[in-house]
Amino acid sequence: MAEAVVELQNVRYRYPTGAEALAGVTLAVQPGERVALAGPNGAGKSTLVLAMAGFLWADGTIRVAGHTLTRGSARDVRRHLGLVFQDAEDQLFMPRVRDDVAFGPATMGLDEAEVEARVRAALSAVGLEGFADRAPYHLSVGEKRRAALATVLAMRPHVLVLDEPSADLDPRGRRALIDLLRTIESTLIVITHDLDLALETCERTIVLDAGRVVGDGPTAELLGNPAFTDAHGLEVPHALRGQGGGRADGRGLHGKE
């Protein structure tokens, strides 16, 4: 097997308040894999992302694209780990979409022509050609999300990590996002509790609960098991539900109590 592009070994993190957010997470993602990281609220998903990029200093070992995360290597790790944050408003901090997409490549020290080429390629990859001179403030939620994705795509990271990409999106925006994610070829880690999105975009799912990996396997197999999803505060994706609804006891949303 090829060397894992993301490798976590026994990653632990305790908030200053004493609450344990990550209780020893071990996982590996191979190049080209598309992995959903699912779990209920408070499972530690976002904490894990922050730890992976060195925004929190967790115990254990974190390796991204061959770089072991230390205080000295955080910049290299971040360069290979394309993080798209949940609130696109925070990701788009420049006055124009163009400047924002150019920020990463320019910071990498690329020359102007290359930066310009990457901006154009990234905007066209997310279907935002013609938005370069628009102000982020005036974009719709869906457009902001896609622009945020472009800012990271322009850096051509080894791994793309998206935190709750479908939050706040209406069905059309969500559909456009799913279609877009399916076209992306790099290694993908999608943090979500939108399990239908996970099913459509990722062949593998890792379920986190109470700071631990509680399930890891093919998405349809893992999430199609009502007993498992029930136990961890999730629901079987709509697309996998039979007549019995999404719960172990057969009670669907509209089922009789």
Next chain:
Amino acid sequence: MLDHFANRSTPVHRLGAAAKTVSLVAVILATVLVTRGRFLLLAPVAMGLAAYHAISRTPLRYAVRRLAVVSPLALAVVALFPFLEPGEVVWRWPATGGGLVVTREGLLRAGDLLARFVLCSWASLLLLATTQFQDLLQGLARLHVPRVFVTQLAILYRYLWVVIDEAMRMRMARIARDGGLGPRSLRFRSRAGVVGVLFLRSWDRAERIYRAMAARGFDGTLHTPRPGRLRPVDWVFGAAVTAAAVALVLGDRFLYG
């Protein structure tokens, strides 16, 4: 927005931001340096601004409204001068010789201050009305204003409206519950609460924005795109305005004696 009329296309809109910024500084310096009371020397400044205003086709109402927004403090100072400046008494109250005295010198001084204030504000608002904010920022970068300062302005401009939107939403949430009625003390307290929450949210947001920057390799050095070249027309405009301003100040010093 701040640069509401800035995306029109008139000769003055098309001028480079750096040329316009230099001109603004020259106009303000000349206006401030002319000896007090020489209203005749302020007339050419007013005529120049009027010509620029006419070419830019900025609505007069917009200019007056903007002026009204910035005037209260200046007007308060101006209103005090007639009473404070010693000199020939033109009006007193009570008429039999009492505490309140208006002097000729005081009135002149107030008029002088008012004229300068109006001219400087007018010049500034014309710059904002005919220059897109991001062009203005590039102009400042072009003039070697420190990058940190330019970037702070850019981020301020980017998030100003996000914060205002947040404040509006909280205001609506409050009115939705108290109908805008409620005891005055409670309303006052809730307003104070809104300010506090806004501050904390902005603080959190700043943290998230920093993470989004760091995730894309930000290490404190900014690589903003290099500003465009100065065109001949920019040189001519900037030089002409600056020369006129210098002539005005020199004329004031030497011709008037």
